[in-house]
Amino acid sequence: xxxxxxxxxxxxxxxxxxxxxxxxxxxxxxxxxxxxxxxxxxxxxxxxxxxxxxxxxxxxxxxxxxxxxxxxxxxxxxxxxxxxxxxxxxxxxxxxxxxxxxxxxxxxxxxxxxxxxxxxxxxxxxxxxxxxxxxxxxxxxxxxxxxxxxxxxxxxxxxxxxxxxxxxxxxxxxxxxxxxxxxxxxxxxxxxxxxxxxxxxxxxxxxxxxxxxxxxxxxxxxxxxxxxxxxxxxxxxxxxxxxxxxxxxxxxxxxxxxxxxxxxxxxxxxxxxxxxxxxxxxxxxxxxxxxxxxxxxxxxxxxxxxxxxxxxxxxxxxxxxxxxxxxxxxxxxxxxxxxxxxxxxxxxxxxxxxxxxxxxxxxxxxxxxxxxxxxxxxxxxxxxxxxxxxxxxxxxxxxxxxxxxxxxxxxxxxxxxxxxxxxxxxxxxxxxxxxxxxxxxxxxxxxxxxxxxxxxxxxxxxxxxxxxx
Ligand code: AMP
Ligand code: ZN
Numbered sequence: 421x422x423x424x425x426x427x428x429x430x431x432x433x434x435x436x437x438x439x440x441x442x443x444x445x446x447x448x449x450x451x452x453x454x455x456x457x458x459x460x461x462x463x464x465x466x467x468x469x470x471x472x473x474x475x476x477x478x479x480x481x482x483x484x485x486x487x488x489x490x491x492x493x494x495x496x497x498x499x500x501x502x503x504x505x506x507x508x509x510x511x512x513x514x515x516x517x518x519x520x521x522x523x524x525x526x527x528x529x530x531x532x533x534x535x536x537x538x539x540x541x542x543x544x545x546x547x548x549x550x551x552x553x554x555x556x557x558x559x560x561x562x563x564x565x566x567x568x569x570x571x572x573x574x575x576x577x578x579x580x581x582x583x584x585x586x587x588x589x590x591x592x593x594x595x596x597x598x599x600x601x602x603x604x605x606x607x608x609x610x611x612x613x614x615x616x617x618x619x620x621x622x623x624x625x626x627x628x629x630x631x632x633x634x635x636x637x638x639x640x641x642x643x644x645x646x647x648x649x650x651x652x653x654x655x656x657x658x659x660x661x662x663x664x665x666x667x668x669x670x671x672x673x674x675x676x677x678x679x680x681x682x683x684x685x686x687x688x689x690x691x692x693x694x695x696x697x698x699x700x701x702x703x704x705x706x707x708x709x710x711x712x713x714x715x716x717x718x719x720x721x722x723x724x725x726x727x728x729x730x731x732x733x734x735x736x737x738x739x740x741x742x743x744x745x746x747x748x749x750x751x752x753x754x755x756x757x758x759x760x761x762x763x764x765x766x767x768x769x770x771x772x773x774x775x776x777x778x779x780x781x782x783x784x785x786x787x788x789x790x791x792x793x794x795x796x797x798x799x800x801x802x803x804x805x806x807x808x809x810x811x812x813x814x815x816x817x818x819x820x821x822x823x824x825x826x827x828x829x830x831x832x833x834x835x836x837x838x839x840x841x842x843x844x845x846x847x848x849x850x851x852x853x854x855x856x857x858x859x860x861x862x863x864x865x866x867x868x869x870x871x872x873x874x875x876x877x878x879x880x881x882x883x884x885x886x887x888x889x
Pocket of ligand 1: 449450451452453459460461462463464489658659660661662663691692693694695700701
């Protein structure tokens with residue numbers, strides 16, 4: 421079969437046909453860099469990565485654009501609350517740009533550890549304000565805006581299909597009684613394109629504009645940057661389901677208002693949430709788990725990736741350490757089996773099984789069914805009818821799409837290790853962590869893992885034991 425994706429517009433699985441044959445323009449909403457990404461956020465980027473790898477496997481050349489929100493994202497998506505970046509800067513005593521740089525780096529350290537490929541283009545909101553102003557001018561010239569209380573707003577009543585993505589009904593929106601703290605809005609769903617009379621008197625970052633000195637609303641950045649890098653109409657836009665009713669709804673309205681072209685985006689792909697047993701994981705409430713916390717608890721980042729792939733991206737997942745243990749054991753078992761198979765195959769190079777690859781592709785092309793794809797992987801690795809070399813060759817292809825690093829990790833320890841060497845490596849790792857070089861610290865942990873040495877980080881230092889299981 422050919423690739424089919426669930427499109428939030430229309431709520432059906434549709435065959436994927438790109439606007440330009442063989443090419444895909446893909447925009448994924450990136451992180452707001454005021455804090456570490458939590459493992460829920462990282463679910464969104466694992467999905468982007470799986471989608472990109474599947475598109476490449478299906479023969480497309482993909483331009484994947486990701487924004488970095490370093491300005492203007494308020495704690496309420498609907499122009500309410502405080503600016504997340506400024507709050508973080510005040511709390512940490514740093515400048516907004518220092519905060520943004522720090523957490524952007526931390527974000528890419530996490531995505532690298534999860535085997536997420538770097539986007540083709542990473543673009544920062546603060547470096548694209550001129551593009552946002554130019555786009556707002558087009559929206560204004562087309563008659564969709566009004567100025568009120570010094571801010572420039574998008575008038576949703578001028579855009580009749582407003583809310584189609586989220587299946588919002590305009591008449592209901594108008595009739596509903598709502599408490600809205602922004603008294604300047606004509607309709608509560610209207611949203612800010614440009615703030616001049618800031619709620620925050622001393623806003624750290626402001627720019628000159630035709631509407632006065634100020635700063636952009638949050639939604640305009642994604643429209644401006646995606647249009648700049650992917651054109652006025654493109655193939656796929658992704659993000660978490662929380663973005664459907666406000667952020668993506670507003671992005672569509674302002675982009676189509678500016679260009680007069682519809683649909684702006686052909687396929688909308690949204691991942692469901694990762695939740696804690698207590699409910700939503702949220703950066704704003706501070707109640708969240710980071711990848712580093714999992715690593716400190718002794719997990720390999722790939723254990724978390726395996727855990728995510730065990731569920732379909734459109735199903736909500738409840739995180740638990742018990743479930744993560746299950747993922748770790750499953751992945752370890754795959755790695756161990758692969759190691760044995762590689763030893764058995766020796767120097768013989770195998771041929772991938774086309775039948776298994778067809779089943780695997782079928783699963784992935786059916787709206788990225790990673791649970792089914794994992795089932796294929798387990799079947800092939802245990803198939804007694806295939807030679808060891810052919811299994812290894814088949815798994816190598818599958819591993820390249822699932823990105824679980826099974827091939828890389830299934831290597832035998834080259835030399836024995838003694839206690840002095842272990843202590844020296846732990847000291848090197850502690851030093852790397854102090855220098856915030858988490859990639860190096862991880863490599864050392866993984867290196868020790870290969871010898872069956874398991875590290876535990878405690879408040880008084882790192883201890884180690886030999887895992888005899
Ligand atoms: P943010 O950094 O808050 O702008 O969010 C980055 C991405 O993570 C967005 O695509 C969100 O929709 C997504 N997201 C936020 N929370 C979760 C969660 N608990 N589970 C899955 N995705 C999430
Ligand atoms: Zn966005």
